[in-house]
Structure formats: C-alpha cells, structure tokens
Amino acid sequence: MRVTRQKAKEILYSIAVKPETETVSVRDSFMRVLAEDIHTERDYPDCRKSAVDGYAHIVGHETYNPIGDTGAGRKGADVINGDETVFVMTGGNVPENAEAVARVEDAVIEGGRVHLPESKVGENINSIGEENFAGDLVASKGSVIKDGLFPVLFYLGKGSVQVYKKPKIGIFVTGDEILEAGDEYRKGFVYNTNRYILESMFNKHGFDYEYFGHVKDSKEEVAAAFEKMSGQYDIIISSGGISMGKYDYVKEVFSTCGYEILFSRTAIKPGSPLMAAKKDGGIFIGMPGYPAAFMTNLIFYIVPFLKKCYGYETFENDEIGVVMDGRTSSREGRFDINRAVVRAQNGVYTASDAGTQKTSHFNSFARVNALLLLDEETGTLKTGDRAKAIFL
Amino acid sequence: MRVTRQKAKEILYSIAVKPETETVSVRDSFMRVLAEDIHTERDYPDCRKSAVDGYAHIVGHETYNPIGDTGAGRKGADVINGDETVFVMTGGNVPENAEAVARVEDAVIEGGRVHLPESKVGENINSIGEENFAGDLVASKGSVIKDGLFPVLFYLGKGSVQVYKKPKIGIFVTGDEILEAGDEYRKGFVYNTNRYILESMFNKHGFDYEYFGHVKDSKEEVAAAFEKMSGQYDIIISSGGISMGKYDYVKEVFSTCGYEILFSRTAIKPGSPLMAAKKDGGIFIGMPGYPAAFMTNLIFYIVPFLKKCYGYETFENDEIGVVMDGRTSSREGRFDINRAVVRAQNGVYTASDAGTQKTSHFNSFARVNALLLLDEETGTLKTGDRAKAIFL
Known part of the structure; x- marks a missing residue:
C-alpha cells in the first residue's frame, strides 16, 4: 500500500485527533495552543497617558506654574487649572483636562516658572483606546502560546486560558541490534537514536510522549506491546520493524488488534517505509528504523500531523x-x-x-x-x- | 551617551561574559552549548551491513542454498561457502566473505533453492567506515545541542559532553504603575509584561534567569536592589527606570556601586533608551519599560549578546x-x-x-x-x- 506524499498527508490530516480543551493558568501556558479567541477586556490604554517625560498643561500660556508630579501609581493632580503644569513620566496618566505634554528637554525652568514651547492640542498624549478598544480580537484559536503571545496574555491581565489538551502519545522502538544509552558498545550494534530524535523535535514543538520501551523483533513481543498500549494512548508511534520483509508480522498483529492499515509506504527517499493505521480511538504510526529516515519522515509528515492533533491552526511546514x-x-x-x-x-x-x-x-x-x-x-x-x- | 546600533553591538560583544565549562550527561544536554569538538570514536559502520532486506551471497552462482538468517543481534553464519546464502535484514551484518546482497523481492524460492539475479561485487553492502572513520569531526564547539545534534550524540554513544556553563542572570522590574500577574486591576496601571517577554524568549533559546523582583521607582529601592544583586549575578537586567528624565538617579546609583556606563541610548526606534554598564565581574543591561521597546531591544541586541555569553559560535540574528x-x-x-x-x-x-x-x-x-x-x-x-x- 504505497501512496504518494500528497495522498499520505491527506490521509494523515483526515485521521488527526480532534483535541479536547482544558483551562490552564497563563503561567503554565507556554507552548500550549489556544482553544479560544482572546479579546481585550478593557480599552488600551484606559486612561490618557503621556508619550514622553514632560509637562502636562493647557495650551496657550507662555510660562507655567509647576504644581508637582503625577503618573500612574504616584499621587498627583487629577485636574489642572489655567497655567498650572504637572510633570508626568512616559506612560504616566495625564490630568483629565490637560491638553498636551511638552518634553522635559524642551522646558526651561526660570524663577520658579516653567517655560514651555507651543504645543498642539493632543500632543504627546496617547488617547483612550488608541491601541485597542474593549472587546477587540487579539489572538485566535489555534495560535501557539510562545514568542509575543505568551507575554501579551499577561499584558491583557489574563489569569487563565482555554487550551487544547495534549493527545497521549506512546512510543516503542523495535530492533534486536539496538543498544540503549549507557549500554556497553558491541560491534555491529547501534545505539537507540530515534527515541532522542523524537525527544528533540517534540521539545521544540511542545509535544509530549511516553517511552513505552524497547521491544524485541518477535511477533509475540510486538503483539504484547500493542495489546498493552492500545487504549492507553491516542497515538502510538513505533520505530523500525515495518520494512522487515520476511519478518512482516506487523500486519498480522494489526489485524488481530483491530487496526486498519491506511498505507505502509510513501513515495519519498529516504524512508519510504512509513505506516499509518487506525482503529476506534487509536492511531498507529510506524516509522522506519534508520535514524535519517526516521528524522526525515518525522519532519516531513509527522510534525505537521501532530501539530494538527495538538490544535495548531497552521500546521503545514513552511516551504x-x-x-x-x-x-x-x-x-x-x-x-x-x-x-x-x-x-x-x-x-x-x-x-x-x-x-x-x-x-x-x-x-x-x-x-x-x-x-x-x-x-x-x-x-x-x-x-x-x-x-x-x-x-x- | 547615545551610540549607533553598530557601536552598541560592538560594545556588547566586547563585554560578553566568556563562559566556563562543565560536563553534563548527554541526557541533560538538550539546548546546552558544546564546549568541545565531537569526534567519532569508531568507524560508522564498524561492520559491513546490508542496505536492503535480502540474500547475502558470493556472486557467480545461479541458485543458492539458504542456510538461515543472520543480522545484528541474531545468530547466523559469519562465513558462507560456495553457493550458500543467508537472509539479512536492512542494517544487519553480512557474513564476512559475502560479496553482495540481492533484494528479497528479486529472489525466487523453488524446490528449496533460491534463484538470485546477477549482482555486482559490493552491491547493497554498506562498507566499513563509509559514513565516518574513527576520529572524524562530527560537531564543533559552540554548537547548540538541539534538532539533529542532540540525537547524534546518542548515535555516537556519548555518555557525557562538555558544555558551557550558563551565566547567572538576574532581572528586576521597576515602575510604580506595574501590577503583578494575579493582582486586581487598577485603572491606569499596567500588568508586568516584560518579565514574561524575557521568559518566553529565554525559554526559546535555552537561557535561564532568576526574577529578583519588582522594585519601586525610588533611588533607595533601586540602590538596595543593586547592592544585593551585584556579585550574585554575572548579568543584571532591568526593565524601566532608565529613561525617567527627572528621576534619573540610576546613573548616581551606578557610580556608587562602581559601574561604568558604556552607553545609555541607541539610535533605534522603538526603544532608544537601552543602557549597558559594567564593573569587574558584572554587566548591567537597562532595558526600556514599554513592552514593545523591551521586546525589540531584547531581540535585536540582547538575544545575540546573550548567545555569545552562552558560548554560541553563531550568535548574530539572521537577516x-x-x-x-x-x-x-x-x-x-x-x-x-x-x-x-x-x-x-x-x-x-x-x-x-x-x-x-x-x-x-x-x-x-x-x-x-x-x-x-x-x-x-x-x-x-x-x-x-x-x-x-x-x-x-
């Protein structure tokens, strides 16, 4: 059952697990995937704020009477009268009837009075809602909470967010020639590499897996592993054992366990032996054993497939x-x-x-x-x- | 002390901490930076191996006598005689005097004999050292252990590797208008966002930091924070408080603590107020308080600077x-x-x-x-x- 790469992707995307949702604290949301659209709950900013360090004033006077400082978190005048001026820091709130803020570097203080250059009404004042009004859409369902989105959730004051649950992924490795990390080397053998390919790429994308273990190349052991893992995991991934020619008992194990094989080979090099199978509530992905073939298939097919299972809105590789x-x-x-x-x-x-x-x-x-x-x-x-x- | 962006980068790179090294288990090396060159310790492969599932044989016979299976981890003939053939799986060892492996799909079994098509000497046999000979350079000092490098270390059978120690980075946030995540919202205030910008981008690059805390906009509090943090951290990063015009006491705090200010503003928008200062064994980076300015400076200047401090061989942003x-x-x-x-x-x-x-x-x-x-x-x-x- 060899299929084209396009057909293989089509089949994989069609069987992708549809993730459920859960609520997590924003603090724990890094690399999770949004399962809700995120809107602002208030205007940004919700007060008029100064864009510079300088003097808030009503325009039209030549000199001003400095009556102190203000700013968010600092006590200061909420209102100014006539030729009064208050010093405001960048990002600080301006008195409600101030018309402009003149930069501190343009002000001259002389004899207790402040000389300010002529300002236009609104100059250096950020107006209410100029960034966003309450209810604006900021981030969409299916976005990964990383880079700028993670801190934006804090900026918005969110305490928790709805994210997609992670599918349960279990992996096992077959191959009698496989040594585990730490085993003493034996000539002609190879160290388990595919487990760590998976770990490396899974870490990168925020995916999780459980390592079920290393299974000997025998029908009985593979069948026993399947029996135990089925029902425990949404997705089972294996490495090796699929292209085993004469030892091709995997299909037999599958039909016993109720899996339907969707394809067992795709038209790419390296790593044509890639198998996908499914049954109710379970997906099996059989990966080729050579690390280069495993890695190539993982990046080309499986990472996009898993992104879809994790709820990513954009999951295909950028070419x-x-x-x-x-x-x-x-x-x-x-x-x-x-x-x-x-x-x-x-x-x-x-x-x-x-x-x-x-x-x-x-x-x-x-x-x-x-x-x-x-x-x-x-x-x-x-x-x-x-x-x-x-x-x- | 406003400098061009080129000058700012030059100064930052010149003061970058030169990291020490330590040995960690490969298992714990993900996202660490190699402090040693990595060479192969043996030939890859170190036995002749079959490139396909098929029959290993000495060329020149029309039919062969199948004498069993072999392969890594499986018992089988080490030597074949005359018209004997053994079945080998992909990646399995071939008998030492076999000359070729014919694909299983091209073999015909009839009356206990195996008909094989004509093979060239060496066909479908991977020769010893064809990937790498013992002692070949595989990875260089300054490479980040992620993507393919992490599993390659397992493939090589490495137990531990020398990596660069992470510099100790402490951060504090200033600003009386800053609320912490979970605080009840107050009009005109803003939630601490910069801490989480740092966390998001640091997670991405494998950097660590300790959050020292939120410091009030007063000379005394900033000085106290500095006093405590100096000596405890290789690099101190602050957010806000640098462009505070009238409240410009940071310079005074600095000279008291023995820091030399290298620049306090760079010619970029957004976020020109970026300060760098140093003293023996300590670097201070003062970041602007607006999240967009903080994020921009972090990505443009500070991530490359920190990559250098972490020992990355390639640290500048790809344009x-x-x-x-x-x-x-x-x-x-x-x-x-x-x-x-x-x-x-x-x-x-x-x-x-x-x-x-x-x-x-x-x-x-x-x-x-x-x-x-x-x-x-x-x-x-x-x-x-x-x-x-x-x-x-």
Whole structure:
C-alpha cells in the first residue's frame, strides 16, 4: 500500500485527533495552543497617558506654574487649572483636562516658572483606546502560546486560558541490534537514536510522549506491546520493524488488534517505509528504523500531523526558496528529501548539501538545519540553482 | 551617551561574559552549548551491513542454498561457502566473505533453492567506515545541542559532553504603575509584561534567569536592589527606570556601586533608551519599560549578546529578505524596527505591517513573528518592495 506524499498527508490530516480543551493558568501556558479567541477586556490604554517625560498643561500660556508630579501609581493632580503644569513620566496618566505634554528637554525652568514651547492640542498624549478598544480580537484559536503571545496574555491581565489538551502519545522502538544509552558498545550494534530524535523535535514543538520501551523483533513481543498500549494512548508511534520483509508480522498483529492499515509506504527517499493505521480511538504510526529516515519522515509528515492533533491552526511546514551553494543530486522520477545546511547570506538563504544522502548515514544531522524538497523533475542541482527547503 | 546600533553591538560583544565549562550527561544536554569538538570514536559502520532486506551471497552462482538468517543481534553464519546464502535484514551484518546482497523481492524460492539475479561485487553492502572513520569531526564547539545534534550524540554513544556553563542572570522590574500577574486591576496601571517577554524568549533559546523582583521607582529601592544583586549575578537586567528624565538617579546609583556606563541610548526606534554598564565581574543591561521597546531591544541586541555569553559560535540574528505585502512606514534618517507578520508563500517570505508601530502599543505581538529592519534611507515601503527581516 504505497501512496504518494500528497495522498499520505491527506490521509494523515483526515485521521488527526480532534483535541479536547482544558483551562490552564497563563503561567503554565507556554507552548500550549489556544482553544479560544482572546479579546481585550478593557480599552488600551484606559486612561490618557503621556508619550514622553514632560509637562502636562493647557495650551496657550507662555510660562507655567509647576504644581508637582503625577503618573500612574504616584499621587498627583487629577485636574489642572489655567497655567498650572504637572510633570508626568512616559506612560504616566495625564490630568483629565490637560491638553498636551511638552518634553522635559524642551522646558526651561526660570524663577520658579516653567517655560514651555507651543504645543498642539493632543500632543504627546496617547488617547483612550488608541491601541485597542474593549472587546477587540487579539489572538485566535489555534495560535501557539510562545514568542509575543505568551507575554501579551499577561499584558491583557489574563489569569487563565482555554487550551487544547495534549493527545497521549506512546512510543516503542523495535530492533534486536539496538543498544540503549549507557549500554556497553558491541560491534555491529547501534545505539537507540530515534527515541532522542523524537525527544528533540517534540521539545521544540511542545509535544509530549511516553517511552513505552524497547521491544524485541518477535511477533509475540510486538503483539504484547500493542495489546498493552492500545487504549492507553491516542497515538502510538513505533520505530523500525515495518520494512522487515520476511519478518512482516506487523500486519498480522494489526489485524488481530483491530487496526486498519491506511498505507505502509510513501513515495519519498529516504524512508519510504512509513505506516499509518487506525482503529476506534487509536492511531498507529510506524516509522522506519534508520535514524535519517526516521528524522526525515518525522519532519516531513509527522510534525505537521501532530501539530494538527495538538490544535495548531497552521500546521503545514513552511516551504522557502533557497539558492544552492554547491551541487546536490536527486534521481529524476523520484521525490528526494536531501539534508542541507542553510545559511542567511546578504538576505538570501543559501543551501549546501550535507555531504552524504545515504539513508544509513546520520552524523551529518549534527549540522543539518534544513531539508531540500527535490521533486520528480529536479535531477542534479548546481551552484546558483534554486530549490525549496523546509527548516528542521 | 547615545551610540549607533553598530557601536552598541560592538560594545556588547566586547563585554560578553566568556563562559566556563562543565560536563553534563548527554541526557541533560538538550539546548546546552558544546564546549568541545565531537569526534567519532569508531568507524560508522564498524561492520559491513546490508542496505536492503535480502540474500547475502558470493556472486557467480545461479541458485543458492539458504542456510538461515543472520543480522545484528541474531545468530547466523559469519562465513558462507560456495553457493550458500543467508537472509539479512536492512542494517544487519553480512557474513564476512559475502560479496553482495540481492533484494528479497528479486529472489525466487523453488524446490528449496533460491534463484538470485546477477549482482555486482559490493552491491547493497554498506562498507566499513563509509559514513565516518574513527576520529572524524562530527560537531564543533559552540554548537547548540538541539534538532539533529542532540540525537547524534546518542548515535555516537556519548555518555557525557562538555558544555558551557550558563551565566547567572538576574532581572528586576521597576515602575510604580506595574501590577503583578494575579493582582486586581487598577485603572491606569499596567500588568508586568516584560518579565514574561524575557521568559518566553529565554525559554526559546535555552537561557535561564532568576526574577529578583519588582522594585519601586525610588533611588533607595533601586540602590538596595543593586547592592544585593551585584556579585550574585554575572548579568543584571532591568526593565524601566532608565529613561525617567527627572528621576534619573540610576546613573548616581551606578557610580556608587562602581559601574561604568558604556552607553545609555541607541539610535533605534522603538526603544532608544537601552543602557549597558559594567564593573569587574558584572554587566548591567537597562532595558526600556514599554513592552514593545523591551521586546525589540531584547531581540535585536540582547538575544545575540546573550548567545555569545552562552558560548554560541553563531550568535548574530539572521537577516533575511522579504517582499512587502502592503505598506510600512519608517522615517528617513532614522533606523526603524517595525513589527510584521511574515508568511512563506510560494517559497517567498511576504511581510505585512502589524498595523501599529507605536512604542506604547504591544497587543500586535500576539501575531507578530518578525521585525523589519528599516535603515535610514528606507522611508515608506509599499506592496512588492523588498526589506530585511529578523525572526523572533
């Protein structure tokens, strides 16, 4: 059941878990996804405020009588009369009948009087609601609470917000040749890497997982793992064991457990053996075992799929144009995803091939920060050619 | 002491803390910065491995005698004789004298014999050291342990790594008009936002800080905070209180505490009041109080500066070309940093002005994901014009 990459994405997005919602304190909301639209509850600002450090006054006098300081949190005159002036700091409230604020650096104090330059009415005063009126939409459902949105929630004085619940994701790793971190090395074996690929990329996107464990390459062990995990997790992800040719008992295990296989291979390189299966209340994603294939599939298919399951409004990878710095090869007629190092140079992204594109190699991912998407017509690219890339 | 943006960066980079190093377990190294170069300790792979699921054999026979399975972690023949063949899985070790592996899908089993198509010597066998030989450089000092590098450390079987120690950063917030999260709202006041801007951006980059607290706008309180924090932190960051015109006692506090002021204003908008000061073993960064000015200065100056203090080899912001979708205004003769929403469309980044660029406004940061760098010659840009941007 080999499908095109477009069909695979279509199937994945169609089975994505629809997340439930919960309320969390804003303090704990970093990297969560908004499940409600956020509106202002009051005008911003809700008082007239000074845009500068200076003297609030009624326009039309040549000199003014300084009657003290004011400002938010400071006691001061709420009203001024005639030629009275009060000193206000930037962001401070201005007396309700002040018409302008003159900058402190333009004021001259002489004989107890303040000389101010001529101001226009409204000068250096931020008016009520000029940023937002009460009820304005500030952030939409499906936005990730990070970057500027996290502090904006505090700026708005929100105590708690409605966010999407995180789907429960469990992972297991198959492979008799896999050593766990800390195991003594044995020739011909490989250390469990895919678990940490998942951890790295999941940390980046605010996803969680539980590590169910390492399962031996036997029908009985895989079946037992499935039996235990089904019902416990919304999404089960495995690494390895799917492209096992002769040992292809996974399909049998699946039908016993009631899973319907949606596809078992997609038309990309590296990592064509990607499996998706589902049953009521459960999704299974079987990832290829080679770390480079695992990582590529994770970034190309699974991160966008999981973003959708997490409630992200925008979940597809951004594809961005890059200019090749050096050659990169792809086979015509095949969709290749090549590892690359992308740099911003004079405002343009340039991409260098990571030096090896073999599925069995992984070390170049220490430097790789992007994947080149080379479609069926691409062939070999040389310096100056353009390509599309997605960042890790 | 107003300086250009170039001069401000030069000064900041020159005073950046040179970080010490420490050893941490790879398990705890996510988002830390490598303080050592990482080399392979063995060949990758260190055994000849099969690139496919198939039959390992000596070339030149028409049919073969299947003598079982092999593979990493599975018992199997280490050597084959004449027309013997063993089944190997992808990534599995091949017998030491096997010459090729034929794909399982190309094999025909008939009467207990396996018919294999003609193979070239070496076909579908990954040779020893083809990815890396022992001692190859995989990652350089100053790389951030995230994305692919984190799992590569596990792939290499590393137990621990040398990383840079995190400088100790303490922050305090000034302003009598500041309410803390959870405080009941009072008209004309504003909620502490800058603390959470810092938390959001620090989380993103793996920086840590301790929140010292909220300090009243008085010389005594600021001096007391300084006294307590000096010596306790490598870097002290404050918000507000620097551009306070008449209440400009910070300089006095500084000279009492032995700090030398390096600059107190930089030629950017929003947020020209940015102060840097230093004394032996201590750096002070005074940030402007308006959240939009705080955020802009943090991204433009302070994140790159802190990356350098954290040991990042590459610390400057990537500037990338965008195409305007709509107008954005800047004043000729001034360096303006405008908030924008940047989207990838058909491989090109398009930028829309966030709708307000006033220093006193902040809510648009709920959507803003980039800052446009509009230099002194820019003026107003319209749809289709090009600009440079940095991402948050």
